[in-house]
Amino acid sequence: MDSYSVHYKFSQHFDFSAKEAFDWSVDYRRDDIPLLGKAGGRGIRRINRDTLILTDTFFTSRKPEIKRRLIRMYPERLTMVNTRVSPKDRYSQFIYEFVPEGHGSRLDFTGAHVFYGKRPSPSKVAALTRELTEEDADIWKRLALAMKKDLSKG
Numbered sequence: 001m002d003s004y005s006v007h008y009k010f011s012q013h014f015d016f017s018a019k020e021a022f023d024w025s026v027d028y029r030r031d032d033i034p035l036l037g038k039a040g041g042r043g044i045r046r047i048n049r050d051t052l053i054l055t056d057t058f059f060t061s062r063k064p065e066i067k068r069r070l071i072r073m074y075p076e077r078l079t080m081v082n083t084r085v086s087p088k089d090r091y092s093q094f095i096y097e098f099v100p101e102g103h104g105s106r107l108d109f110t111g112a113h114v115f116y117g118k119r120p121s122p123s124k125v126a127a128l129t130r131e132l133t134e135e136d137a138d139i140w141k142r143l144a145l146a147m148k149k150d151l152s153k154g
Contacts, residue, residue: 001116001117002116002119003114003116004115004125005092005112005114005115006115006129007110007111007112007113008111008113008132008133008136009111010133010137010140011109012109012137012140012144013104013106013144014104014105014106014148015104015148017104018078018099018105019098020105022078022080022098024150025080025143026075028042028054030042033056033057033058035142035143036139038058038059039059040056040057040058040059041057042054042057043056043057051070051071051072052070052071053068053070054068054071055067055068056068067084067086068084068085069082069085069086080095080096081094081096082094084114089113089114091114092111092112092113092114094111094112094136095109096108097109097110109136109137113128115128
């Protein structure tokens with residue numbers, strides 16, 4: 001079967017150090033899905049200290065959508081890699097790099113979303129790129145607010 005990747009990236013600023021932002025981001029919990037602005041639940045299976053499998057179930061108007069991801073954390077680099085292993089969009093991969101920036105930090109996100117089928121026209125790929133960027137950037141804006149709320153408490 002034919003496949004193609006759509007590459008995209010964005011950055012998100014945080015008011016906290018890169019280490020604090022990374023540590024907060026990899027503290028996966030069963031009730032994380034609402035932080036993404038979605039309804040659903042999360043299963044977490046730890047493989048070892050820096051590798052886990054997330055099974056996210058999103059409740060949509062049609063039927064539940066399940067996304068299974070292999071998460072590999074590189075704490076010494078303040079980086080994590082998320083590889084989709086569920087059938088839909090399998091082998092899509094996302095890199096999250098937390099970088100010091102002034103009095104805070106930023107996330108540099110790089111995505112390679114795999115689609116199956118014949119590669120569409122350049123204008124369709126450009127539209128997909130915009131859509132994926134906006135969707136994932138919006139999720140991280142929500143997560144930045146949740147991070148601020150959590151980390152400002154302490």
